[in-house]
Amino acid sequence: MLALSANGHLPKADYAIFADTGWEPKAVYDHLDRLEREIATPAGIPVLRVSAGNIRQDALDPEHRFASMPLYILNPDGKPGMTRRQCTGEYKIKPIERQVRNLLGYPYPQRVPKGVFVEQWVGISTDEFHRAKDADVRYMRNRHPLIDLGWSRSDCVRYLSSLGFADTPKSACLGCPFHGNAQWRAIRDTSPEEWRDVVAFDAAIRQGNARANAGGNPLLGQAFLHRSRLPLDQAPIDHVTAAERAARQHEPAVAVDPEELEHGVVDGCSPWACRGEADAEPTRDGFGLAC
Numbered sequence: 001m002l003a004l005s006a007n008g009h010l011p012k013a014d015y016a017i018f019a020d021t022g023w024e025p026k027a028v029y030d031h032l033d034r035l036e037r038e039i040a041t042p043a044g045i046p047v048l049r050v051s052a053g054n055i056r057q058d059a060l061d062p063e064h065r066f067a068s069m070p071l072y073i074l075n076p077d078g079k080p081g082m083t084r085r086q087c088t089g090e091y092k093i094k095p096i097e098r099q100v101r102n103l104l105g106y107p108y109p110q111r112v113p114k115g116v117f118v119e120q121w122v123g124i125s126t127d128e129f130h131r132a133k134d135a136d137v138r139y140m141r142n143r144h145p146l147i148d149l150g151w152s153r154s155d156c157v158r159y160l161s162s163l164g165f166a167d168t169p170k171s172a173c174l175g176c177p178f179h180g181n182a183q184w185r186a187i188r189d190t191s192p193e194e195w196r197d198v199v200a201f202d203a204a205i206r207q208g209n210a211r212a213n214a215g216g217n218p219l220l221g222q223a224f225l226h227r228s229r230l231p232l233d234q235a236p237i238d239h240v241t242a243a244e245r246a247a248r249q250h251e252p253a254v255a256v257d258p259e260e261l262e263h264g265v266v267d268g269c270s271p272w273a274c275r276g277e278a279d280a281e282p283t284r285d286g287f288g289l290a291c
């Protein structure tokens with residue numbers, strides 16, 4: 001959408017906002033720098049980078065309130081579960097809303113007057129139109145220009161390729177539990193340093209987040225980044241195993257979907273575009289919240 005706007009196929013955007021969780025792959029930060037340098041700045045569109053902190057550091061800091069990631073849980077009775085996802089709201093939606101209020105001239109906690117709003121473009125394509133949602137605050141009105149143009153994901157890829165951006169990486173936290181095996185393999189096989197980083201993080205959250213443990217609210221059971229509920233460096237990321245399929249059958253709210261096992265939760269983590277089913281496994285309340 002930024003390129004479409006910069007090249008005059010969409011109206012000129014006033015700003016582009018990137019919500020930085022502090023734990024994106026290096027390829028994403030490099031891509032963002034390049035987008036800014038080659039597309040946004042020449043078109044006069046400022047790229048605003050907003051942040052609510054570093055999700056990786058916060059998870060491991062006993063002093064910090066941690067908005068929980070959607071971790072896979074193995075309960076003491078062997079039953080699978082998940083922790084409730086709060087990170088998208090905390091690390092993406094909140095800092096964007098804060099920035100939008102500042103741009104409008106009504107920083108929190110001022111009241112934004114009725115009738116004052118921004119038009120926010122969300123990059124949902126036609127093959128995922130069911131994700132298009134309204135904003136949850138009055139001062140933001142969502143539009144979905146790719147759907148209005150009738151553009152599918154492959155139209156976007158074609159357009160990006162024509163601009164020399166064929167290798168646009170997927171934006172998500174490096175250790176996001178929504179990754180499918182293909183994404184885990186890509187990290188392992190192309191970026192040894194980032195692989196060590198996610199393996200170390202996976203081991204560090206096994207007993208839950210640091211703040212909850214320090215506050216006497218430890219996780220009962222074990223937490224994992226991979227849906228097999230095995231340590232990441234032992235998880236079957238090269239195959240969708242029979243055991244993994246069988247484990248999924250204990251989770252009736254989510255159908256066994258080989259595509260999802262391979263490529264991750266389809267809708268992943270996107271502000272104003274989250275899919276309810278992504279959170280549909282039995283969730284653990286109270287874990288990962290402020291104690």
Ligand code: SF4
Pocket residue numbers: 021055069070085087088091171172173175176177178268269270
């Ligand atoms: S990418 Fe994953 S871990 Fe990061 S904020 Fe989104 S859901 Fe949470």
